[in-house]
Amino acid sequence: DVKVTQSSRYLVKRTGEKVFLECVQDMDHENMFWYRQDPGLGLRLIYFSYDVKMKEKGDIPEGYSVSREKKERFSLILESASTNQTSMYLCASSQLGNRGNQPQHFGDGTRLSIL
Amino acid sequence: AQKVTQAQTEISVVEKEDVTLDCVYETRDTTYYLFWYKQPPSGELVFLIRRNSFDEQNEISGRYSWNFQKSTSSFNFTITASQVVDSAVYFCALKGIIQGAQKLVFGQGTRLTINP
Numbered sequence: 001d002v003k004v005t006q007s008s009r010y011l012v013k014r015t016g017e018k019v020f021l022e023c024v025q026d027m028d029h030e031n032m033f034w035y036r037q038d039p040g041l042g043l044r045l046i047y048f049s050y051d052v053k054m055k056e057k058g059d060i061p062e063g064y065s066v067s068r069e070k071k072e073r074f075s076l077i078l079e080s081a082s083t084n085q086t087s088m089y090l091c092a093s094s095q096l097g098n099r100g101n102q103p104q105h106f107g108d109g110t111r112l113s114i115l
Numbered sequence: 116a117q118k119v120t121q122a123q124t125e126i127s128v129v130e131k132e133d134v135t136l137d138c139v140y141e142t143r144d145t146t147y148y149l150f151w152y153k154q155p156p157s158g159e160l161v162f163l164i165r166r167n168s169f170d171e172q173n174e175i176s177g178r179y180s181w182n183f184q185k186s187t188s189s190f191n192f193t194i195t196a197s198q199v200v201d202s203a204v205y206f207c208a209l210k211g212i213i214q215g216a217q218k219l220v221f222g223q224g225t226r227l228t229i230n231p
Contacts, residue, residue: 009158
């Protein structure tokens with residue numbers, strides 16, 4: 001089974017702090033993704049990566065950056081945390097696949113609170 | 116633009132009832148993929164099914180069944196004889212292969228509660 005591991009289930013940080021959310025997958029997947037989930041809005045894509053050192057902006061990249069130095073690890077960085085970034089963050093990975101048909105496999109999520 | 120609409124925000128039924136979760140999508144792509152995910156209280160999204168746009172056959176897996184109708188751009192999910200363990204948030208998602216080929220667009224989710 002695919003295993004996507006997020007470093008923290010719950011995290012509390014203060015406004016202005018630099019926050020790192022870590023994600024590791026163990027199935028040698030090429031693609032990795034970061035989403036945030038908010039009530040009534042579903043999941044929204046923040047950033048994704050097709051390969052090491054590659055990154056693409058998703059639908060809501062403002063206030064975030066990412067790092068992919070190794071294939072199995074994809075980090076989400078909040079440069080200066082703000083209260084509107086309080087949310088559930090979900091990491092996912094997938095194989096490169098044929099024409100994008102591969103399902104994404106998700107981690108358990110990190111519930112981040114910014115005070 | 117691609118869009119997925121799950122009009123039912125919350126559904127509550129009694130155990131053993133059948134329940135259908137609606138999903139309507141919009142896309143200009145001719146080839147695309149549709150997915151359903153389940154998110155139990157633990158938080159992890161669990162992949163349930165994938166359907167490509169060329170395959171309109173309905174699918175049944177145990178108590179779960181999916182009805183894909185291209186003519187109405189719908190991909191509905193039915194749980195037969197529901198159980199308390201089916202309680203979760205269910206997401207429908209769309210992925211096109213021309214625009215944003217590696218991105219999923221999710222619906223808002225439907226919170227399903229099965230009462231004993």
